[in-house]
Each structure stands twice: as C-alpha cells, then as structure tokens.
Amino acid sequence: MAEKVVLIDGNSIAYRAFFALPLLNNDKGVYTNAVYGFTTMLLKILEEDKPDHLLVAFDAGKTTFRHKTYTEYKGGRQKTPPELSEQFPVLKELLDAFGIPYYQLEQYEADDIIGTLATQADGQKYDVKVISGDKDLLQLVTERTKVTLTKKGITNVDTYDPAFLEEKIGIRPDQVIDFKALMGDSSDNIPGVPGVGEKTAVKLLKQFDKLENLYENLDEVSGKKLKEKLETNKDEAFMSKQLVTIEREAPIEVALSDIAYKGYESHKVTSVFRELGFQSLISRVSDQDEEPKETSDQEWEPVDVKVIKDIEDDMITGKEALVVEMLQENYHHSPIAGISIVNKDNSYFISIEDAKKSKGFCDWAEDDSKEKWVFDAKRTHVALRHHGISLQGVTFDLLLASYLINPSENNHDIPAIAHRMNERAVKYDEEVYGKGAKMKLPDDDSILQEHTVRKSEVLYRLKENMEEQLEANEQMELFKELEMPLALILGEMEYCGVKVDVERLKEMKDDLQQRLDQVKSEIYELAGEEFNLNSPKQLGPILFEKLGLPVIKKTKTGYSTSADVLEQLEDQHEVVAKILLYRQLGKLQSTYIEGLLKVVDEKSNKIHTRFNQALTQTGRLSSIEPNLQNIPIRLEEGRKIRQAFVPSKEGWVIFASDYSQIELRVLAHIAQDEKLIEAFREGRDIHTQTASEVFDVPHDKVTSNMRRQAKAVNFGIVYGISDYGLSQSLGITRKEAKLFIDKYLDSYPGVKEYMDESIQNAKRLGYVSTFMNRRRYLPDITSRNFNKRSFAERTAMNTPIQGSAADIIKKAMIDLDERLKKENLQAHMLLQVHDELILEAPESEVEQLAKVVADVMEHTIELDVPLEVDHSYGPTWYDAK
Structure with missing residues (x-):
C-alpha cells in the first residue's frame, strides 16, 4: 500500500473556518474561531487519513511573482479582518504542538508549494490528498492525487478524482486552467472573458479541448456576441491562464522526507487546547486508558x-x-x-x-x-x-x-x-x-x-x-x-x-427516615397503590395515566418526571407536592446527613471542609468535601442539620454575622443611582421601596405579594436575569416580567446606565473588573451567536457586583483576623458562607465580639451607601441564625 501525503492550504482553510464559525475568543481575548475550525478539520484528517507525510502551506505575503504579470492580481480582495490575521500565529503554535510542519515561500502562494510537493509525490507513486477551498487546485487532480474542496464551512466537502471532476463540472484536470482562464475569478481579480460563465466555458472546452485550440478556430464558435467577446478579450484570457496556472517547480527548500509525520504527543496538544479554551476537543487527543508515555531523556x-x-x-x-x-x-x-x-x-x-x-x-x-x-x-x-x-x-x-x-x-x-x-x-x-x-x-x-x-x-x-x-x-x-x-x-x-455532634446527626438520620416513610405512605394512599417512587418508569404511568395529569414532556423511555415538570404540575394534584417533598428529604438524607457522617474525623469529631479559593470567576469562595456552603435551609429539615454544628469547647457559642443585602448596596454604589443610594442611606426597606416604584403605590400600600415580586426583580437585576428567568421564578408571563424589568429600569435610571456601560466596556476591553481589579474575561461578548452573546452581556453586568461583594467579604475576613488578634480575643473564624461569617467564641466574649465584628465588617471598605451587618449566636449553628 502506497504511503499517503496530505497537503493543506492553510490560508484557505483558516479563512473558511473564520467565516463559518462565530467570532470566538479565549479568556485572554485572543480570537480563536478560525483556529478551532481548522483544528476540527485537522483532527478528522489525522483520525481518518492517517497520513505518513503532512504539510500545511501558507501564503508568504501580498506580493507574488504573478503581480509582475498583472499588478491588479487579487486587487479586489477586501483586507483580511484583523480578527483573522491575529489567529495565524496561534494556528502555527497549534501546529507546533501537533508536530506538523508548515511552510511558506516569499513571492509564492500556498498553491505553488502544494503543487510542487504534490507533483513530486505523485511522481514517486505516493497517494496524495490536497485540502483547500480553492478550485484552482483541481488542476492537480490525477489518479493518485485527490483534491478535497470545502463547499460550505469546513465540514461539508467534495473529494475530486478525475472521474468525479468530469461528473461534477464536465472537464478533465488538465482543462482546469483553461476553464478558469475563460471564466475568470472575481475573488482573485482574474479578468477572464466577460460574459463567459461555467456552462459556456465547459461547452467551449468540450468543443475545442484547450484555450489555444479555441483561439486557433475562433470562426467555428457559434454565436456572434460570444465570438466578439472572445476576440476582444484574447489577451485577458491568456493572461488569466498564466495567472491561474500553479507553479509545480517552485524553488522550495522542503522535501518530502522533511514532512514525514509520526504523530503527536497528546500532553503537548492538550496543553495548547487548554490554553485556547478548546475543552471539548481534549478527549479526542487523549486516550484515558493509555499508560503515560515515557518521554525520552533528550527532551x-x-x-x-x-x-x-x-x-x-x-x-x-x-x-x-x-x-x-x-x-x-x-x-x-x-x-x-x-x-x-x-x-x-x-x-x-x-x-x-x-x-x-x-x-x-x-x-x-x-x-x-x-x-x-x-x-x-x-x-x-x-x-x-x-x-x-x-x-x-x-x-x-x-x-x-x-x-x-x-x-x-x-x-x-x-x-x-x-x-x-x-x-x-x-x-x-x-x-x-x-x-x-x-x-x-x-x-x-x-x-x-x-x-x-x-x-x-x-x-x-x-x-x-x-x-x-x-x-x-x-x-x-x-x-x-x-x-x-x-x-x-x-x-x-x-x-x-x-466540631460536629455525631449523635445528633445520627438522631436526625433516624428522624428523617421516619419522615420519609410517612411521606411515602401518604403518596401511596393518594396514588391508590404502591410503586417504586425512585423509578420514573413506574411513577410516570401513575401520574399521567392513572391520575390523568397533563403530559408536559416525554423522554425516549417514557414520561418525564423531572423536577421542573413536577413543579409545573404542583397545583394539579396534591400528590405532586408530596413527591417533590419526598425527593428533597431523600437528598437531605443521602447527600447531607449520610455525607457528613462519612467525613467526620473519628478522633476529633470535627469536619475539615476545604475552601476553593481559585475556582470561581467571580472570586467567590466555595467549599468541598463536604460542601458546607450548600446545606439546603429552605426546608426546616434542612435547617435543622445545622443543629449538629457545635462549638469545640465547653462554655463557647457559635457566632454568625452576615452582610445585609450587600450585592444591592454594591449595585447602588457602582451605578451611582440617586434613588437607590438615598433609600439605603435612609435605612428604608429596599424591596418595599422597589415595589412602591414599580407598582406606583405609596410605601404603606405595598402588599406582601408586591414586595415578594419586587425582591425577585431586585436580586434578578443583580444576577442579570432575563424576562424569561423572572417569569419562571414568579410564575407570570414573559410579557409581565418584561414590564416589571422595564419599570424597574425606568425607576432607577442609574442602574440602566450602568448596565449599558458595562456591556460597552466589556466589548471594548474584553473583560470586566471588580472594585479590587479582579478580572473576568468575556470572549463571547462579541459573538454572533445570540445566546452566547446574551449570556456574556448578563455576565458583564453582574460580575462587577458579585465579584466586588466577594472581594469585600474577603477583605473583611483579613481585617477581622487581624483585629481579633489585636484585641486578644479567643474567638476565631470557622466558616465563610457567601455573605456570612461563622465564628466560635467563649460566651464571655460575645458582647465585645459583636462590636468588633460589626465595626470591622461595616468599615472594611467605604461605599456611598452604608454596609449593614446582622449577627446572632447560640449553642449551635442553627441557633445562631
């Protein structure tokens, strides 16, 4: 079997990929869509063709030897977008990681490099595959040399051999240059013969075989107008043939032996993929079951x-x-x-x-x-x-x-x-x-x-x-x-x-099991039969066939019984609420109570969670093994889990202190909205204030439902919520949700201005910043994909708020640690849960500690609105809230 040579037209494929894919860029703001598209095509070649020799050819510059023949060659082309130009160095870095050689030659085009190597390889009986988006390269087609052309984007391709070329266009490979000479090529500013299109060119070549024969027998051309056009543009036709003819003996300094390809080292490619943000491609280059490759000592x-x-x-x-x-x-x-x-x-x-x-x-x-x-x-x-x-x-x-x-x-x-x-x-x-x-x-x-x-x-x-x-x-x-x-x-x-009260946790486990058994019995009674509650295949028919509830969504295996489906059916039958409760209790049992018991240190009865300091893009801390920031507290059973967290010493208490509405206060400061600033300075309830503005009623006429909806809008704005998201959280129509948001922005014009400026700044800089210059890069802020761009825009608005709030509580922790030492207090921090600090302290220190913590947290940073802190304490974490 003959060895295989693959030659890639680097400029053509990168250009195609650039315009086929949305304008992506990585976390550093470097555009990567052309590189990504090129890489997907490259991986396909390596997987399917398994080349023995491989080269990517690039154009060396704007001027070539063809410009001596025709100074306007490629003169009509638009300037290469800078977003594409800056990707070529990145593309070459990627090729280096793959160990794939690339080459360019002054005064020559990629076509000429490919033509020269393809001719050499063909002559040495190699199988050759040329990949491009340029039809000029079809002149290289032989029985051994195939040319693959992209049709749409880079995934839809045609591979030409002589038979397919004849079938597709109606010409032989050696007629391609005559075909292009007659038709011309507007993309390269090659004039050809005006008025001669593909059909006419094919017809003329079928009759006269070559351009020279055509002009020697011009009288035999049928059609007076066509004959006149050919006669008038004879010089242009022959010049065009010269321009489109690929040079097959270019003075290249690379031989077939130089482009032998032995494969790549996956860790090198993986490293570049990570840097470029190509996470989805990593699995294609790394064999998970493969033993680590030994690296030669010479490296x-x-x-x-x-x-x-x-x-x-x-x-x-x-x-x-x-x-x-x-x-x-x-x-x-x-x-x-x-x-x-x-x-x-x-x-x-x-x-x-x-x-x-x-x-x-x-x-x-x-x-x-x-x-x-x-x-x-x-x-x-x-x-x-x-x-x-x-x-x-x-x-x-x-x-x-x-x-x-x-x-x-x-x-x-x-x-x-x-x-x-x-x-x-x-x-x-x-x-x-x-x-x-x-x-x-x-x-x-x-x-x-x-x-x-x-x-x-x-x-x-x-x-x-x-x-x-x-x-x-x-x-x-x-x-x-x-x-x-x-x-x-x-x-x-x-x-x-x-410290954890292990016996209390075990009691909770037993209590919760009794509660689960009780809820399960109530579900069976409402359903009229027993079944496996954890099996969607058994639950689905009960709900949608026996009880006749409306089918919201189906899956490949039957009815969907996911949480979002059940939440939409909650008011249809009381069994649905019971099923949701059963699931919540089951998760508390398995994930939290049993999960906590597994990680308690047997000697000290303590849990040592780990804080992730280098994970979230907003700067927020998270905690793992176990996640103590995520214990569900909406259900009373969930809140009670905190009863198991106790002080480590006798006579001590758990002390909790948290910021009140810190993100809304940060928003007021960043947006410099007069109404928001005034409301916080005067100590007004911000949700009542917003309800009064949005519903246009006096403060004393705001109902609890109005305040609930205003609260959702307030926090929705902080998190960049859409009208769809707000409609889902409030159970209202998108139209109503949009009206709420519009009224909010009308009431607080400073917030609207901040949101618009955030997006514009992110587009200009490629990132947004917090008070303390923490950055979040937003590569999709200029994406042509609506969903990606919309998410990036929401992120641009909410990251400075969330990130600045995270910076504030981090600074408060540093200031508090220093102050506790300065005051010689025994109290020390145990946990941070978003806007809340949990400490343990001797009960005798509580009064002094309350003053110290409030003073530190409220003055760790000076905003245009006051920071407020609430605190409480008790014998357990549960009692401290």
Whole structure:
C-alpha cells in the first residue's frame, strides 16, 4: 500500500473556518474561531487519513511573482479582518504542538508549494490528498492525487478524482486552467472573458479541448456576441491562464522526507487546547486508558537534585521556592510525598520524616524573615501544620497568581501553568504517578525527587514573569493584600475544622427516615397503590395515566418526571407536592446527613471542609468535601442539620454575622443611582421601596405579594436575569416580567446606565473588573451567536457586583483576623458562607465580639451607601441564625 501525503492550504482553510464559525475568543481575548475550525478539520484528517507525510502551506505575503504579470492580481480582495490575521500565529503554535510542519515561500502562494510537493509525490507513486477551498487546485487532480474542496464551512466537502471532476463540472484536470482562464475569478481579480460563465466555458472546452485550440478556430464558435467577446478579450484570457496556472517547480527548500509525520504527543496538544479554551476537543487527543508515555531523556535538561536530611544556614538565601508534594487532592488525609527547596544556587529534596526531625528545616520554615515562594499557600500551610510545622514568610503563591491572571482556566497545577507559558521543563503529574486508581508513587525514589524538584525550579523561574503580568493587569494589590493573606487564614480555618455532634446527626438520620416513610405512605394512599417512587418508569404511568395529569414532556423511555415538570404540575394534584417533598428529604438524607457522617474525623469529631479559593470567576469562595456552603435551609429539615454544628469547647457559642443585602448596596454604589443610594442611606426597606416604584403605590400600600415580586426583580437585576428567568421564578408571563424589568429600569435610571456601560466596556476591553481589579474575561461578548452573546452581556453586568461583594467579604475576613488578634480575643473564624461569617467564641466574649465584628465588617471598605451587618449566636449553628 502506497504511503499517503496530505497537503493543506492553510490560508484557505483558516479563512473558511473564520467565516463559518462565530467570532470566538479565549479568556485572554485572543480570537480563536478560525483556529478551532481548522483544528476540527485537522483532527478528522489525522483520525481518518492517517497520513505518513503532512504539510500545511501558507501564503508568504501580498506580493507574488504573478503581480509582475498583472499588478491588479487579487486587487479586489477586501483586507483580511484583523480578527483573522491575529489567529495565524496561534494556528502555527497549534501546529507546533501537533508536530506538523508548515511552510511558506516569499513571492509564492500556498498553491505553488502544494503543487510542487504534490507533483513530486505523485511522481514517486505516493497517494496524495490536497485540502483547500480553492478550485484552482483541481488542476492537480490525477489518479493518485485527490483534491478535497470545502463547499460550505469546513465540514461539508467534495473529494475530486478525475472521474468525479468530469461528473461534477464536465472537464478533465488538465482543462482546469483553461476553464478558469475563460471564466475568470472575481475573488482573485482574474479578468477572464466577460460574459463567459461555467456552462459556456465547459461547452467551449468540450468543443475545442484547450484555450489555444479555441483561439486557433475562433470562426467555428457559434454565436456572434460570444465570438466578439472572445476576440476582444484574447489577451485577458491568456493572461488569466498564466495567472491561474500553479507553479509545480517552485524553488522550495522542503522535501518530502522533511514532512514525514509520526504523530503527536497528546500532553503537548492538550496543553495548547487548554490554553485556547478548546475543552471539548481534549478527549479526542487523549486516550484515558493509555499508560503515560515515557518521554525520552533528550527532551529534559538534567536536574541536579541534592537529597538532604537537614538544612544548614549556608544552604538558604532567604528567597526560596518551596513545593510540598502530595498525590491526592485532599491534603487533610494525603501524606506528604516529599519536599523540594530551590534557590538560585541549588535544588534540594528532603523527605517529610527528615524535615520534621531537622531543626534547620523547621527553623527556616517558621522564620517569617525568610521568603518562600510556593504553589498553593493554603494547601502547603495545612499539610505542614498536620506535621507540627507552622509555615511563615510566604510572599508568592503561583496558584493564586495564575488564577488571577487566567480566571477561566480550570487547571492551575504547576505543569499546566508552565506549559501555558511555554516552559516545558516539567512533566504532568499523571505521566509520573499515573491516573485515578492507578495513581501511585514511582518505585524509583529518584523519579519522585526529580519531579518534585523540577516543579520548584519552574516555580522559581516563573515567579518574576507572573508578577510582571499581575503588575500589567494592576492586580498586584489584589494578589498581595487580599488573596495571599486570605489563603493562610483559610488554611488555619481548614486545619482547625468545625466540631460536629455525631449523635445528633445520627438522631436526625433516624428522624428523617421516619419522615420519609410517612411521606411515602401518604403518596401511596393518594396514588391508590404502591410503586417504586425512585423509578420514573413506574411513577410516570401513575401520574399521567392513572391520575390523568397533563403530559408536559416525554423522554425516549417514557414520561418525564423531572423536577421542573413536577413543579409545573404542583397545583394539579396534591400528590405532586408530596413527591417533590419526598425527593428533597431523600437528598437531605443521602447527600447531607449520610455525607457528613462519612467525613467526620473519628478522633476529633470535627469536619475539615476545604475552601476553593481559585475556582470561581467571580472570586467567590466555595467549599468541598463536604460542601458546607450548600446545606439546603429552605426546608426546616434542612435547617435543622445545622443543629449538629457545635462549638469545640465547653462554655463557647457559635457566632454568625452576615452582610445585609450587600450585592444591592454594591449595585447602588457602582451605578451611582440617586434613588437607590438615598433609600439605603435612609435605612428604608429596599424591596418595599422597589415595589412602591414599580407598582406606583405609596410605601404603606405595598402588599406582601408586591414586595415578594419586587425582591425577585431586585436580586434578578443583580444576577442579570432575563424576562424569561423572572417569569419562571414568579410564575407570570414573559410579557409581565418584561414590564416589571422595564419599570424597574425606568425607576432607577442609574442602574440602566450602568448596565449599558458595562456591556460597552466589556466589548471594548474584553473583560470586566471588580472594585479590587479582579478580572473576568468575556470572549463571547462579541459573538454572533445570540445566546452566547446574551449570556456574556448578563455576565458583564453582574460580575462587577458579585465579584466586588466577594472581594469585600474577603477583605473583611483579613481585617477581622487581624483585629481579633489585636484585641486578644479567643474567638476565631470557622466558616465563610457567601455573605456570612461563622465564628466560635467563649460566651464571655460575645458582647465585645459583636462590636468588633460589626465595626470591622461595616468599615472594611467605604461605599456611598452604608454596609449593614446582622449577627446572632447560640449553642449551635442553627441557633445562631
């Protein structure tokens, strides 16, 4: 079987992809739609054609040898859009990751490079496939050389061999240049013969075979007008033939042997895909079951690892990169595999056992005057605290720096950050440790030592570059004054944990089971029979056949009984509300009560949740294993779960303090709306105020229903709600919802102006910012896809509000931690739940604590409206609210 050569017309395919796809760009604002379309086509070629030789040819510039023949060649073309031009360097970076060669040659076009290589390959009996959107390349078709042309976009294609060319157009490959010479080509400004279209050109070539024969026998042409046009434009016809003829002996400096293709390394391609935001394509280039590929030694610079058991003073410079290596994500239970310390002179590795015994290491780690640059300060702090070492002197955190610079990235580990910055000196963890259940420490200790040290070396080298990016983004204060100190506070909160009354949780489990059994019996009674409540196949016929409820939606397997369907049927039959309640109680039972019991530390009866500081694009914290921010509190049974959270000491209480309507206050400040500002300054109920404005009634005439609807509009505005979203939450028509929103915006013109300006600024900059310069990039803000653009516009409006509120409570946590220490209070923070801080404190401190917390939280930042804080306390978290 002959070897296969694939030659791609890079400019043509990129151009087609650009205009076929919406104008996408990644989190850095770089346009990527042409690159994305090109990549999907490329993956298809690699999967289906499996080429032995591969090249992408590009045009070298605007001027070619053809311009000497005709200065107006391609003169009518519109200028390449800058959104496309800037994608060619990105496309070439992608080709480098795939290991695919590309080539361009001054004064020649991609067609000429392809024509020269295709002719050579054809002559050497290779099978050749040319891919383009340009019909000129059809002149290269032979029995061995096929030309694939895009028809619409880049996925709809035709592949031409001589037979298909004859069938499709009616000419032979050697007639293509005569065909184009007669027709001309407006896209390349090739004149041809005016008035001669495709049918006439084919007819003339069938009669005369070639252009030369046609003009030698012009008298035989039927039709006086056609004969005159041909005669008048003879020079143009022959010039056009010269222009469309592909040069098959271009002086290229690339041979077939240079474009042999052996495939790609998936981790290199995956890294670029992540950087470009091509998450959906990653699975196509990475085999999940594939063992990590061994990388040849030649690719890696040797690392001089000094394995030590102690630290002497002369080993330390005072500016070190420190990596504490752990395999598992949950660092509360994952053992430390080893520790690496790197400075400008040396790279050290020390085991955790030796580190704990080493006075030199412990003294250095706990010395605040010795600078440490780490990856994930919180995780590092907690891991070492579990071994009795209190890390001090952290001045740089690579994880947080990367998160602030690239908030939409979902992978911020050291190898991913390094690869995004073209730093290829460290392998991905799965290449060293394996994945999932196969993850383990390498048998050879030197592999672990080298990998850990490489991470520290990369961290050491990247630090300056990352700080420069933060400076350029005006985010250094956000990094140094907010995120960095907060990381250590969160680390201490995680390490301390929250005490749980395990017996109370077990009682709740039994109580909830009784409640579930009771609700189940009531459902069976209303349904008239018993069935499997958790089976949609059994529930569907009961509801829609036996009870005759209207069918809202069907699935492939029968009736839909999803929550949104049941909520629409709730007023149709009382059994529906019972089923919804049963599901809610079941989730409380399995997800929360049983879930909490699984993660309680048996020795201390504490839960150590982990706070995600580098996850959300708004800057909000989230919590996992378990998620203590998401315990459902709308149901009383859900609220009661908080009864299990208790102080860790006798005579102490749980103290809760939360901001009142912080996001609406932030909105009033950002929008500078006079009515909103006045309402908050005068202490008016903002929902009553809004209801009064929207329904045009005095404050004392506002009903509870009016206030409920106004509240939905108020918070809907904050979250960028649409008329559809508001109609769903209030159970009203979209028309009514739109009227509410319009009246709201009429009443608060400052808010309307803010919303419009947010969108315009996002389109201009490609991102929006919070008070503290946290950025969120919005690549879809200029998308031609309505849904994507609309979501980006809503995000542009609500992110500065939500993100600024998140910044405020983070700053309050830092200020409060400092104030508690200054006042010598024993009270300390346990949890942060969005706008709420949960502390534990001796009951004797409560009065002083209430004043301190209110003072700190209300004055952590000065807005044009007052910040208000509510507080409460009690023997459990439940009682503190």
